[in-house]
Amino acid sequence: MGDLGGPYDAVVIGSGMSGLVAANLLAMHDRRVLVLEQHHHFGGYLQNFMLHRTPFDSGCHYVGGMGEGQVFDRYLRYLGVRDALSVERLDEDGFDVLDYPDWSFAIPMGYARLEARLVERFPHEAAGIRRFLAEVRQEVLQFPMYTLAAAEDPMGRSLDPDRTVADVLDACGLRDLRVREILSAYRALYFVPTHEASFAMHAFVFDSFVQGAYAFHGGGNAVMKALVARLRAQGGVARRRVRVTAVDVDDHRRVRGVHTADGAYVEAPLVIAAIDPKVAVSLLPDHAVRPAYRHRVERLRPGIGGLGAYLRVDADLSRLRGTNHFLQPSREGEDPLFSQAWLEAGTPPPVFVTATSTREPGWRGPHTVVVLSGMRADAFARWADTRTGARGADYEALKAELGARMLAPVRALIPELDTHLVTADFSTPLTHRDYTLNGGGAIYGIHHDMRQSAGRGVSWRTRVQGFLLSGHSVLYPGLIGAMISAFYSCGEVLGLRQLFEEVRAA
Incomplete structure (x- = not known):
């Protein structure tokens, strides 16, 4: 394993999208950071894996919002890795095709093109289609960390979803099952049925792809490599094959460091666990959190x-x-x-x-x-x-x-x-x-229904001073959701308002 060094200002457990973004944010703000990954590859669902000497993507097959000036593009530029990445724009006229036994529909990029195609195909649902698309565009405005529009509160209403996808489909008067299938197709990208999924979550997933769908050359592995390289260039340390077995917490519920399976101890006053919340909380000693909190996390419904x-x-x-x-x-x-x-x-x-x-x-x-x-x-x-x-x-x-x-x-x-x-x-x-x-x-982490998504199931904050959660179970699933969760977590240390304005200015 080698010497892990230390002390550090922060230890990040897990090297998926959220963990690597959190580590980079801290390093950008002069914190000495150590990332510990239990697997033999960095990246979580960013990584590629080899079969028969051939690379396959594990999870990052395509992304939304990567056009110049779009949300993911802006975040990656702020993090200093965008220029290291090459992307390919998918087919503007139909990047996602829904194939049913007796009908199909190709989803194009751009709201105007999508609306026109839907209305031409389903003229009897024209009013409902237009209303639904307007509802999506209005909903994402409630999530400033996604739109990066000026806002008094960067969180906006992103943590207060109040409607399901089915609620909005019904309110728009949409009855044709084919139209409902098309407009809710991206439930397959977070695995929650329409009567349980928050419309807020659905809207930002939907919006990011309609803005523009892209694939990274080299897959998610390219994103992982860029983030790890950027972290190391800023003085951060990232280590693989190191499993954290316990978080050291004093009698005043303050983090002191972490223990690893190899018997090492790393001193740090801040630990960000960018892993499954159940695993994260299991690392804490009994006195660190109340039994009711531990029980609630253990009972989170998995996706x-x-x-x-x-x-x-x-x-x-x-x-x-x-x-x-x-x-x-x-x-x-x-x-x-x-x-x-x-x-x-x-x-x-x-x-x-x-x-x-x-x-x-x-x-x-x-x-x-x-x-x-x-x-x-x-x-x-x-x-x-x-x-x-x-x-x-x-x-x-x-x-x-x-x-x-x-x-x-x-x-x-x-x-x-x-x-x-x-x-x-x-x-x-x-x-x-x-x-x-x-x-x-x-x-996609926990089951992101109305009761558990957007921090309702488990918040990034805990009662342990210096122990924060992050990842796709904490906010919303997908690369963008996991990335923004890292900003929420690091915002507890660096100030979310400051981070928000820095991204907007980048």
Whole structure:
């Protein structure tokens, strides 16, 4: 492991988007920072992983708001990493395609283009469509840390969601199921049904992609490398394969440092835990927090876990370069993504399909295709106490059977799978749990319903002086949500107003 050094002004546990942004913010403001990552790669869901000597994206398949002057672009410029990143704009005329058995719809960039296409296709819902899009644009104005518009309170109403997505769809008088499906399609990017998801969360996810959808050349790995390099250039330290086992807290509930699995002790008066809140709170001694708080965090409902297929296809897939596809079974009754009825029925699940290698300049070899769906970890309960690579033949058989079901609808989109599929590997919620320590293998953290999202389930603040939480379970999911949560956490130390104005001025 080597000497971790110290003392530090702050220790950040976890090196996903939130952890790396938090560490950079502190380093930018002259704090000596140490990032500790338990995995052998930095990045969390930013990182790429290798299969058959081929890189695959783990979570950062595309992003919104990366056009010049848009929200993500502005934040990355402030952090000093934007110029180190190369991006590709996806197809303006249809970057996300929703494919149902008997209809499809390509989502274009820009509100004017989206409204025109929707109204032309569904003229009987024109008034409701216009109202819904206006509601989205109005809602994001309540979130100054997202819009970066001048505001007295940088938080605005981002922590006070009061409507679900279904509430707004109903209020707009939208009855055509196809229109409701299109306008709520991005529930698949946070895994919460419309009657539970806050409209505030949905609006900022929706808005960021309609502004402009992009892919990073090199995937999320490029973002991770840029943030780690920037941190080190500012004097910060980042170490892998170091698992924090306890946070040292004195009798006055003040942080003193952290203990690691290798027996090291690192002194620091500030610890930001950018990890699953349940894991974070488990690191605290009994006297540090009240039993009621510990119990509340332990009872947080985890989000839906990830089910993935990672394919290498030796064929020309350039037609998929600018688009992603959401392949949906027929919508009759409850949303299959959340009912999990497909498990019992033996049918394919809804899946997201992206061919990320088609966007990589100079790519050589078979193309990579990532297929993702959501699945609760309950189906794998019998293997809950096992680790990746040691779960036995029954687990591998179930994984292969689920993988085959995932690929069934993909074969219509990519018929080359029948003759040019080189390799196919699959992941389950347990895979995600082992690599990220997220409860239930949840790829978006806790279940972001109205009761738990936007800091309602767990705040970044705690009663322990010098112990803060961060990450996609604390505010909203996704790269932008995780990034802004780091600003909220660091704002407790550096002043959120100061950080807000610095980003706006950058």
